[in-house]
Every structure is written in C-alpha cells, then in structure tokens.
Amino acid sequence: MGALEDVAARLQKSIEHVIEGKSEVVRSALTVLLAGGHLLIEDVPGVGKTMLSKALARSIDGTVRRIQFTPDLLPSDVTGVSIFNQSTRQFEFRPGGVFANIVVGDEINRASPKTQSALLECMEERQVTVDNSTYYLDDPFMVIATQNPIEMEGTYPLPEAQRDRFMARLSMGYPIERAELAMLDSHAGRDPLADLEPVTDASEVAKMASLVSExxxxxxxxxxxxxxxxxxxxxxxxxxxxxxxxxxxxxxxxxxxxxxxxxxxxxxxxxxxxxxxxxxxxxxxxxxxxxxxxxxxxxxxxxxxxxxxxxxxxxxxxxxxxxxx
Missing domain, CATH: 1.10.8.80 (Magnesium chelatase subunit I, C-Terminal domain)
Incomplete structure (x- = not known):
C-alpha cells in the first residue's frame, strides 16, 4: 500500500493547488478514482465544479476529453459515428468524446435525456456499440460530470438509470473565508490550471485500482x-x-x-x-x-x-x- 499512499498524496496536493480549502471533497474524488467509479459533482454555478474535474484530469498523464453538454449535443457526439469514406468505399468509425481515460462532462444535465443516455453503456460496460460494432474504451476509464441543481433554468433531470451509474455525488459548497481570500490572491491574475503538471499516469492509476480491489x-x-x-x-x-x-x-x-x-x-x-x-x-x-x-x-x-x-x-x-x- 505504500506506493498507493504516495501517489494518492501527490494527487491530492496537486489538486489542492487549484481547489482551495476543500480537502475532504478532493479526498472523496480520489476515493472514487481508486474505486474505479464515476463521479457526479452537483452544486450551484461558480463554486469550482469544473475546476475540480479538470484539476483531477490534468494531474494524471493520460488521455483527457471534455464534453460540453448543451441542448443541441447529439448522442453521436458522445459515442462516435460511422462515416462513409468515398475513397475506400467503406464505413469508418470516428470516435466520440468518451474515448479517453478521463472524460469531463461539463453541465451534463443541460443536454437532452436522449443524449444523456448515450453514456449508459460506456459507463457500465466500458464499451460503445455503434452500427452493431463494439468498441472498447481505455483502461482506466472515468467520467467526471458536473451538473447544476435542477431548479436552475435550462436543465433536465438525470434519469434514474443514469444517476445509478455514478458511484458518488459530491457537493462543493462555498469556500470558507480564509480559502476564498487565498483564491482571490492566487487566482485573480492567472489560470491556476496552467501551472498544473501530471503527477502520475494512467497505468499507475490502473495499478492502484487493482491494489484497492484486493x-x-x-x-x-x-x-x-x-x-x-x-x-x-x-x-x-x-x-x-x-x-x-x-x-x-x-x-x-x-x-x-x-x-x-x-x-x-x-x-x-x-x-x-x-x-x-x-x-x-x-x-x-x-x-x-x-x-x-x-x-x-x-x-x-x-x-x-x-x-x-x-x-x-x-x-x-x-x-x-x-x-x-
């Protein structure tokens, strides 16, 4: 467990470089990562939901894709689509946004229920089926989705089947005064994510998840x-x-x-x-x-x-x- 503790400590320190005063929230996010689950972050706008998800993704040297969920987003934008190639006279598969180690789904409940449902198969089975062909996703694979409370305008409630595929739901909450002052001092003039460097890679995360399973x-x-x-x-x-x-x-x-x-x-x-x-x-x-x-x-x-x-x-x-x- 020594190697796991070392990597987890580096990940937590890296994320807390961006997210001020939220140690318990960061630890909970790492718990979901090591458990091989998916994370739903729900709170009002402006409290750092997307910042947390991007900080976690950037701390891992693996493939990262961000999907901005909007009302006009199509299921094929998420999973991928088969395109007919005129030169080869064959259909070719163009991967969608879920083909990555870490998928950041921003404001997932602003997309239609039909588009939200495109995540069901990939979150549960780690695969995508398009035109009767199955394509397997990378390992590790984690979806980190953010959503605004359903009382906010322009949101659709997540279906029960979709919510059940998220291992945990976290709420950021407002920062304490000391943390908010530190944020104003350090973040007002620059993007804190710009200085973030990976502290581990996807293969190491997969090894840690294997240790956790034991x-x-x-x-x-x-x-x-x-x-x-x-x-x-x-x-x-x-x-x-x-x-x-x-x-x-x-x-x-x-x-x-x-x-x-x-x-x-x-x-x-x-x-x-x-x-x-x-x-x-x-x-x-x-x-x-x-x-x-x-x-x-x-x-x-x-x-x-x-x-x-x-x-x-x-x-x-x-x-x-x-x-x-």
Whole structure:
C-alpha cells in the first residue's frame, strides 16, 4: 500500500493547488478514482465544479476529453459515428468524446435525456456499440460530470438509470473565508490550471485500482452493507431505494477509503462515511416526505442510526487477529 499512499498524496496536493480549502471533497474524488467509479459533482454555478474535474484530469498523464453538454449535443457526439469514406468505399468509425481515460462532462444535465443516455453503456460496460460494432474504451476509464441543481433554468433531470451509474455525488459548497481570500490572491491574475503538471499516469492509476480491489471485506461488513441498502428499500419515506449496483459501489468505495487510510481491510466506519455520497443521489423521496421538508440525506442518516453496526466487521481477516481503529 505504500506506493498507493504516495501517489494518492501527490494527487491530492496537486489538486489542492487549484481547489482551495476543500480537502475532504478532493479526498472523496480520489476515493472514487481508486474505486474505479464515476463521479457526479452537483452544486450551484461558480463554486469550482469544473475546476475540480479538470484539476483531477490534468494531474494524471493520460488521455483527457471534455464534453460540453448543451441542448443541441447529439448522442453521436458522445459515442462516435460511422462515416462513409468515398475513397475506400467503406464505413469508418470516428470516435466520440468518451474515448479517453478521463472524460469531463461539463453541465451534463443541460443536454437532452436522449443524449444523456448515450453514456449508459460506456459507463457500465466500458464499451460503445455503434452500427452493431463494439468498441472498447481505455483502461482506466472515468467520467467526471458536473451538473447544476435542477431548479436552475435550462436543465433536465438525470434519469434514474443514469444517476445509478455514478458511484458518488459530491457537493462543493462555498469556500470558507480564509480559502476564498487565498483564491482571490492566487487566482485573480492567472489560470491556476496552467501551472498544473501530471503527477502520475494512467497505468499507475490502473495499478492502484487493482491494489484497492484486493482490500479485504469481512462477511460482517458485507451484511452491514446489505442491511443498509435493504433499509432504504423498506423506508416509508422513499419511493425508490438503493439498487444492488449501489451496494456494490458502496463496497468498492469503502475499499478505496480503507486503502487511503493505510488499511488492508474495511471497517464499518468506511461504509458509514460513504453512505451519503454513494446512496444520496440514487434514492427518491415520496411526495409526502418531500412536502414535509425531508431530504434524501435526512432519511439516510436515520437509516444509519437504526441499522446495527456489526462488531465482527472490525478485523482484517477471518482469523480476527487485529482490531481496527
């Protein structure tokens, strides 16, 4: 795990060179990267959503593509299209914006639902099918999408199937006063991204993701995850609970969180810290609960309070030889 910690520390330092005062948000983004997931960043305009996604992309020496989602964007702009070549008398495939290690989808909910759905196959299966031909995407492959709240003008809500493919949703929030003063001092006269150099490459990220996948998860922790997602499905305040994919994403993210904490095993604390970002965008409130002022986060916090925490989940392996934190 030593190499992983070193690379993760360099990535965090590089991103924080651009994003002031958001260490926890940056760490969460790195957790999703190491877990092999996709990241949705949602907040009001101007708080640094695109800056965070571009800083993460530029810190990795791999292929990066940015897709600006607009109402006139077509699905073929995202996935690619077959063009007939007059000289060869054959169709040739022109790759779309998703053919890269890091794909930055800016303001994803400004495109039509039809265009948004073009990402479904590539985010889940790491491939694109065009005209009955399948094209495989690079490894690693990560989509970092930003979106404005649906109350903003000119936005379309993401379909449930699209939201479920994002491992986590983060909110930037406004910076604290000290961080905002530092931003005015350092960013007002220049673009901070211009000085950003890669601190690792795509192959190293793939190796780190492979190490994360080997982190141990006990049966107790696995049952705890299942209990949490089952509780969301049985909640009277939710009309849509967490999916089986959500449970899988929660385990993968917990593995990455444990690895960043220099542990080779997952403890319930890892799961608890990730329930809100991993499940919050997947569940839907009932109309009565929403009218009563309840939010997704409130229901998930209630679930965390009522689902028992397993003591057997605090060990590195089946031998129960060492306690966690």
């Amino acid at each position: 982190v141990f998860v006990s049966q107790g922790v696995q049952r705890y995850v299942i209990s949490l997602v089952t509780a969301t499905r049985q909640s009277g305040e939710l009309r849509l609970g967490a999916s089986p994919r959500a449970a899988l994403h929660l385990v993968r993210a917990a593995k990455a969180h444990a690895a960043l904490d220099r542990r080779e095993y997952v403890i319930p604390d890892d799961v608890q810290r990730l329930v809100l970002p991993v499940l919050g965008h997947r569940v839907l409130m009932t109309p009565d609960a929403a009218m009563g002022g309840r939010r997704n986060e409130d229901v998930l916090r209630s679930v965390l309070e009522h689902v028992p925490v397993p003591e057997s989940g605090r060990e590195p392996g089946p031998q129960n030889i060492a306690p966690g934190r």
